[in-house]
Amino acid sequence: MAKQKKKGQSGQAKNYITRTQAVRKLQISLPDFRRLCIFKGIYPREPRNIKKANKSASHSTTFYYTKDVQYLLHEPLLQKFREQKALSKKIARSLGRNEVQDAVRLEKYAMPKIKLDHIVRERYPTFVDALRDLDDALSLLFLFANLPSTSAVPAKVIARCQRLCHEFEHYLITTHTLRKSFLSIKGIYYQATIQGQDIMWLVPYKFVQRVTQDVDYRIMGTFVEFYCTLLGFVNYRLYTSIGLVYPPKFDVASDERGAELSAFTLEGHRVAGAIDQKEDEQKMLTNGHGQIQNSETIQAQIDKIAQEAEVEDDTKEDENPEEQADSGTIDTFTPAAPEGDILPQPDLTGDEASTLFSNFTFFISREAPRHSVEFLLRAFGAKRIGWDAVLGDGAFTHDETDPRITHQIVDRPALAQPLPALQGQSDPKDQPLQAIKPGYIVPGRVYIQPQWIWDCVNEGKLLRTDLYAPGATLPPHISPWIKPTSGQYDPRATLEEQEPAGEADQDIEEEEENADSAEEVETDDGDESEDGENEVDAGDMDVASASSEAESEEEVADGFAGFEGTEDADGLSSDLDDEAQHQKELEAEASGRPIPVAKSKEDARKAKALKARQTAQSKKDEEIERQKMMMSNKKRKLFEKMQYSNNKRDLEAEKLRAKRRKLERAGKGKA
Structure with missing residues (x-):
């Protein structure tokens, strides 16, 4: 007969232990148990069957792996925690006896210090x-x-x-x-x-x-x-x-x-070693005394070696100019298909990052975030950074009028008034510390907003400074970790690059139709307010028959327009269009509405292009439906889900492009 297993001796009941049991097993307090678990990287676990792990108990509790708790039994920090607990009892006893000096001495000198070096290595x-x-x-x-x-x-x-x-x-x-x-x-x-x-x-x-x-x-x-x-x-x-x-x-x-x-x-160790080596060489040359021996001979040898090194460098540059130019650059990846996803480009190298801002001298105004701007500029090659004296010590210069400054980072409204000429010495070091009044600028200096630095860092190149001038509407600041995919709206790209053909014309047509409908509603309200004379005149002219004749003529015209076999198809369609337009003018005159203006050639072209796009879209939809008929039920459902998500994404992108198009037109109208 096989040995019977007792309940709670194996399985999840043995693999998991509650927090209360773990604290009792380690014989420490709950705060110390929390500290120890944080230091050791031990976290609560959730068993698959809580009822089995809790041995059929109904109350909620926190579980840990039993092996993790057994691993904590041999931790050296447990002894430190016990020593701290014993010392806290001595301090409390001293305070109870009113021995304050002894309590202070125990807390200052006898408190065991906890070191976590071994835990980091583990x-x-x-x-x-x-x-x-x-x-x-x-x-x-x-x-x-x-x-x-x-x-x-x-x-x-x-x-x-x-x-x-x-x-x-x-x-x-x-x-x-x-x-x-x-x-x-x-x-x-x-x-x-x-x-x-x-x-x-x-x-x-x-x-x-x-x-x-x-x-x-x-x-x-x-x-x-x-x-x-x-x-x-x-x-x-x-x-x-x-x-x-x-x-x-x-x-x-x-x-x-x-x-x-x-x-x-x-x-640096290397710098210190190089200095010591130079001192040793100097001692060897001076032979331990202050006089240099054979200085002319040594100097001639040094000049000869330097000239040879320069000649070798020039010959190498002349032999391989292309390799020298391409040595510090990174290859870029281009998509194979025009509709493919944008491939992620490699990051900057250390050499490119170290020279991005190396040729400029920056000055940080007092309203700009100094620490973050300074950190970014120094990390990307800037050596000379100044700021206002209010922002703290350690600047290259505190003088805002220093002529060596090439770029000033400001976060103020637009500056327009040039600073008057300063009278003083030419050397900027000898000039007194000066501050520029609000509203004045220094001629010849580039004023930019702080976002220019972040965008240059993310793009890996210097961007146009006029887009980041004080008071200007800044370009969108996009997260560099989100890469645009095909079909999604990209605020960094222009509308011409990402909008489908004819989308802008269709948007304009919809706006014009909305405006026309609004005008018609206004005119209809005005006609109803009159005494009804126009209604009597309209009734005498038999408008219904005229409109029916116009509709029949339009149908005939559409039929001829679709027939391309005759030679005079264009002529017939144009004549019918003229007659239809004339009939519409008569109807408008009879009803008292404004006479519709005939469509221009540009409007006809847009209408023709719209009809062509609608025809192409209908053919594409029909082809997709035929392909879906050949799919299995599982693949058809998966394809419909993909189509739904793609249509939703395209609709959101279309809304964002329409909003941007409207803002750009409004900006051009104000300009």
């Missing part, structure tokens, strides 16, 4: 694993870096998050690995490519944040504690991989004056 065996999990860490740390200090969020935590985030931004600036950015309602999205991994994070706008009470900052603080350790590991690995010293030098006084990124000074 959860991320390789550096690529850490990079893949860096999105949430960066988003949360940038969020806490912008929060105000409260009792729930201490100032030390905020300062640590700010420093780690600035260190990471300095790495992106040095390596030019930032690729895209997008301004959204939630904040500013950034994407960087580090060692082949795309990392995207969200940075909130620097507004005044309201700390609400419905958020559990203890849970978020636990995540921040772990993510700070993780980002510290990642920053150390990134800095050392490019030969920089970590942590970089940090000037506290400059940071207090609002320098932010400029408060850090990067140092």
Whole structure:
């Protein structure tokens, strides 16, 4: 006889454990259990059959894997938590005895410190694993870096998050690995490519944040504690991989004056080694004394080597000019068919990103977001960036009238008045600090709105600055991660590129018909208000017979127009059209309505083109119906679903194009 299984000893009842059982098994408090699970990356699980896992109990509970809880039994942090609990009891005892100094001493010196280094190494065996999990860490740390200090969020935590985030931004600036950015309602999205991994994070706008009470900052603080350790590991690995010293030098006084990124000074091992090597060479040349030996001979050898190197570089450029030109470019992909989807293009290289803004000198006005603009400009090659002294320390120049400035980033209404000539010394360093009054501009300088920087970064090239002038209507700011597909509306493309043939003419015809119908309604209301003399006259002229004759003539004309075998088909149709037009004029005159104007050649052409499009569409629909008859029932239903979604997408795109066409016509009318 086989051994009988007891209920609750195998299956889901054994694989899952409730949170209460896990806390009792680990012998820690519930807050410590939550912290430990966050640090170790253990999350609640939902069994397939809750009734079996809960051993037929009806109350709701939270389940964990039993093996995960057994794995926590050997965690070194458990001992740290127990030591903290014992110390908190000693502190409470000292406070109960009114021994305040002893309580302060115990809390300051005897509190065991928790280190999470071993947990980071356990959860991320390789550096690529850490990079893949860096999105949430960066988003949360940038969020806490912008929060105000409260009792729930201490100032030390905020300062640590700010420093780690600035260190990471300095790495992106040095390596030019930032690729895209997008301004959204939630904040500013950034994407960087580090060692082949795309990392995207969200940075909130620097507004005044309201700390609400419905958020559990203890849970978020636990995540921040772990993510700070993780980002510290990642920053150390990134800095050392490019030969920089970590942590970089940090000037506290400059940071207090609002320098932010400029408060850090990067140092490299390679640079230090090169300086030491030069000093050793200098000592060898001077033989340990202050006098250089054989300086003329050494200088002649150096000049000879430099000339040879220049000649070799010139010959290489002359031999392969095309290869030199194409070495820094990336191949672009074009669709094979005209109606095919737009293929995603490769991103910028580090060399192209480092030279995008390298030839310009920028000045950030006080109303522009300084930190985000400075970070983007420096990440894409800008070396000289100035701003107003109110925005903080660390600028290239605080003088707004500096002639070296080529582009000024403003977010104000249109500026029109040129700045009068400044009297002073020619050297900008010797001139006093000056500010330009609102409404004045410096001649020869380009004024742009901040969106120009984001659009240039996403497009990978410098765009036209006149479209982003102060006060101008900005182009649509589209997310760089959404690629347009065929059939969808693309606000970045022109209407001629994406609208079907004749769609604009059809839209204009519909508007004209709506206007004509509105005028007819107005005239009919005016006729009814009269004393009825026109009605008596119309009744004497037998309008009904005339209209019936006109309809019969129109039918005959349509019949002749469709018959193309005769030589005088065009002549007959034109004569019939003239007669029909004459009859319509008589009817309008009898009824007191305005006389309809004869259609011009352009209107006839549009009508003919519309009829041709309708004929082609009807043939296409008939062909589709014939093809559907040959399909199986399953494929027919699938095809109808696809057709429904495509028609819905085309209808939405048509509405958006009509709205844009109307706005463009209104803009041209105002101009």
